[in-house]
Amino acid sequence: MALYAPPVPQIVTHDVEPRTQARGWTSWFTTTDHKRIGILYMVTTFVFFLLGGVEALMMRLQLGAPENTLIPPQTYNQLFTMHGTTMVFLFIVPMMAGLANYFVPLMIGARDMAFPRLNAMSYWLLLAGGLVFYASIFWNPPEAGWTSYTPLSNAYFSPGGGQDAWIYLIHLTGLSSLLGAINLYATIVNMRAPGMSWGRLPLFVWAILTYALLLIFALPVIAAAVTMLLTDRHFGTHFFDPNNGGSSLLWQHLFWFFGHPEVYIMVLPGFGIVSEILPVFARKPIFGYKAIAASTVAIAFLGFLTWAHHMFATPIPEAILVFVMLSSFLIAIPTGVKIFNWIATLWRGTVEFKTPLLFCAGFISLFIIGGISGVFLAVFPVDWQLNESYFVVAHIHFVLMGGAVFTIFAAIYYWFPKITGRMLSEGLGKLSFWLMFWGFLITFLIQHVLGLDGMPRRVYEYPDVGHLALYNQISTVGSFILALGVLVTVLNVARSVKSGIVAGPDPWKANTLEWFTASPPPVNNFDVVPRVRSVEPMKDIRREVERRSGATVADPGRATVPAGAMQVGV
């Protein structure tokens, strides 16, 4: 024995095998497999992301020069309405649903979601919502902004059918999310592997559980609000009509009562992704598991008490201004705790700069800026200067693009090997990251200054005064660098999906159960569901494999453990 180096036990990699399940394109329409539905979600929402991105680039082109006449005002208003609605309702929220669909059952050791057919219905409702909405571009796209404030969105000021398409999009995607949320909640509560107590639930699953609860509480409010808008528009009711006893302020309250939790619906899953990826690449357990799980729940609860900070400039009583400022301050505490815990997770680790880690680190550094600008906006007298200006545009992009979207890219690079069985190129991944990171900063950092200089959002043109032209040009140049970075990832995925390096079940030596099964996972996910003994079950399994194979290895020349050994940890 002493003559040979001890064998390094590892899980066997083998070729990506075609699945035995029904193939052919029709099978995608009939599938109830959570993994295939997850892929449908992710591909569909990414297409919408690219559409929303093209809309953003068109806006940046228009704003690239002062008093530009490239895009007429009507089209410009349609572009920002489509862009905002697409990114929120057709990309970030359903992309998180797609990731949850694919990985929650795998991470908790379940063989599918609790209600597989309901799951398929969620996806098809989402697609229907997206198609109804985008069909409007052939007639009259909506142009009242993604917030659709009344009276601008009522039948008198927005007679076009685009506004109705927007309402149906909210209804269809809302129903999709609601059914999906109930499904995820039922799955997480009932279908965890033996031994996976609440204290051993992966943090991504904690985040998705909270995401599901937020959707269940917030969505009925927006569903009611858009129904009232629909009946105002077509059936003669006056819920939001100030000339007939209605209140246009009511719309703002209802919209933001949903809209602010929606922000956390978008970023909490991202927080979960980061909490999964950092420990893997720092080779160190997450710092303060309980604090991170608890702060997720705390943020979700407080998220329901802060909606009126979107309405500081409206005629509302001062008591509410003060209350909302303080509740918005409070929410900064659990958010700060998360950031400190992530940094502490890296501290004294051995940080491997793989692409998923880069996107997570990029996310943290950008989210710190978004969090700090959020504190400025929470101070209501200061907000009177900042709201509805480019400062707010910068802030929302730091938290939603730098926040949620960067975590989505981290998730793509981290989980692509599990979904396809192949690795993405690290070189292209890093190129994509650096282009996106610097492109993002160039685009959005300067927009804070545009806002302070008095440029309101949602304007299709601006006069050539001060440095507005220069700042806008910088922002436009940055947006194209950012777009190039996204394109590199698209190419990376297109290239690797057929010809990437074979990944094997656990290429990152990760901590959670999805890495226990083959890549891509078989239809039933797991032949044997292991008993979970800690928050990092794969670490336990690898240790057990090492212990048993180290003790029993007979052939010193054999460096790998037979496929069956995967289950020795059971």
Added chain:
Amino acid sequence: MAFFTPQSGGSPNADEIASLYRIILYIALVIFVAVEGALGYALWKFRKRKGAVAAQIRGNTRLEIAWTVGAAVILVVLAVLTFVKLSAIQDPSNSGPEGAQLASDGVLYASAQRHLPPNGKALDITAVGRQYIWQYVYPGAAEADGLGAPYSYEELVVPTETTVSLDVVSADVVHSWWVPELGGKVQAVPGYHSYTWFKIPKPGIYRGQCANLCGRGHARMIITVKAVPPAQFEAWLAYQKQLIAEANAAAQAARAKLGRQIGAGQVENP
């Protein structure tokens, strides 16, 4: 033009907002440098190297409590600073001795929303937002029911050194009044009154624009505030009243003529 802070210089409330912003900015910069620095240091110092072994630490209750409390303390400080500054931002001061004496016909309001200077005197102007122009209605109605008040479009003319209390309303959709150098925004919500104030120290032109999406012409819904010495303002206002009176007289004459042509009493209000 401001780079790091909101614009100011046109009115005390804008100055106070900028000063509150600056204090928060200093605190924020310290936090920003500390946290980004810690992140950068951790990434660089603890990058993977040969022989390095990751410390298997799962948490540290004391440290975690410390940074939770630390974050809370910073926010308490920010809240206190805001409350200290709030009154100077919200509550107008009296008009200066050089201000327009016309302010004496200001009305005391009981509403908690409208903040008036200590002596209760302010020049009350109503700003009416409509697609895509602002109309300004000044005090001095010719008739008891408020009709015949002098008004202007496009340019709001105000006296210097005078506390102006602005009543912002909308005739159609939601607009937002924003002249950065004169303080923050207030939304013009149909069916509601929003109030703001400003007191301009020296003559000049202050520009802004509607800040809430109000339709296709939103970007063109600009605001121009022209501050002039009180004497000039009163002359301007008297001229506006005269123009209205002349137009009224002309209209009356035209109506009378029309009435004679088609028979008295048949035309009430053509």
